[in-house]
Amino acid sequence: MTGRLACLLALILLIPGSARAGVPSVITIQGKLTDSNGVAPPPGGKSFTFRIYDDSVAGAQVWPQVGGEVQTITTSIEGLWTGLVGALNPLTSDVFGDTLRWLEIIVDGTTLPRVRLATGPYAHRVATVDGATGGNITTPVSIGPGHTASGAYAFVAGEQNTALGDDAVIAGGASHVVTGDYATIGGGFADSAKGAYSTVGGGQENVASGVRATVGGGFSNETRNSYATIAGGFNNTASGGSSAVGGGSTNRASGIYATVPGGFDNEASGFSSLAAGRRAHAVHGGTFVWADS
Secondary structure (H helix, E strand, C coil), X not given: CHHHHCCCEEEEEEEXXXXXXXXXXXXXXXXXECCCCCXXXXXXXXXXXXXXXXXXXXXXXXXXCCCCEEEEEEECCCCEEEEEECCCCCCCHHHHCCCCCEEEEEECCEECCCEXXXXXXXXXXXXXXXXXXXXXXXXXXXXXXXXXECCCCCEEECECCEECCCCCEECCCECCEECCCCCEECCCECCEECCCCCEECCCXXXXXXXXXXXXXXXXXXXXXXXXXXXXXXXXXXXXXXXXXXXXXXXXXXXXXXXXXXCCECCEECCCCCEEEEECCXXXXXXXXXXXXX
């Protein structure tokens, strides 16, 4: 039987396996065994050995690392057979690190000419993973465990993050929530970007509620009005439109265009006012107060 099989394999059809979600670790392969007159061998189980090489004749064996994948495959009365390459030794991305790969098949001890593995039609859709041009992802992108990315074109990385706004971005970190459209969180832990176009750079438990509001980092800071900005620090609040807090702790910029550059427990509540130092209060428009006590 071994000598006869050299002329029995007349055609091999390679059909890449497919899946709706994720890349399978096997390749579906189908073929037909016949002799030179087109007569199939007796039906039944036959020993198939599969190997993948980087050359059509010689070269190095790239899968599996040792020996070959040996399967018993049953042929039909017409000589038809179907196998799953990788069923016993799963195929990994490293196997296809180059575009030149050939499959070698041994049937009942007879080595057949190698066949080059070609791209399945829909594999072109993931070509951009290796830096090739072309292809678009038109659904939300989720990288990491436990995410909710329901906003149109949302992008989420890290873990346990939620992006509900359209075009929302969470670049990393954990337990963040973005509800504003086009809002962004860069990283950190448990931050929130609620306003449209708002940004939280990082830190912990910071909140950007206003439209186009920004919190650079720190802990437990909140920008509550449009264009308000807090650079960092702890427990600061910018609730006036276009107000700003540079840092420090427990500072409040509640007036429109009001500014607190830093310090502790300062408040700028007047229009375009500025308060700095320790427990300074600027309550009138255009006033500047600097206090140390």
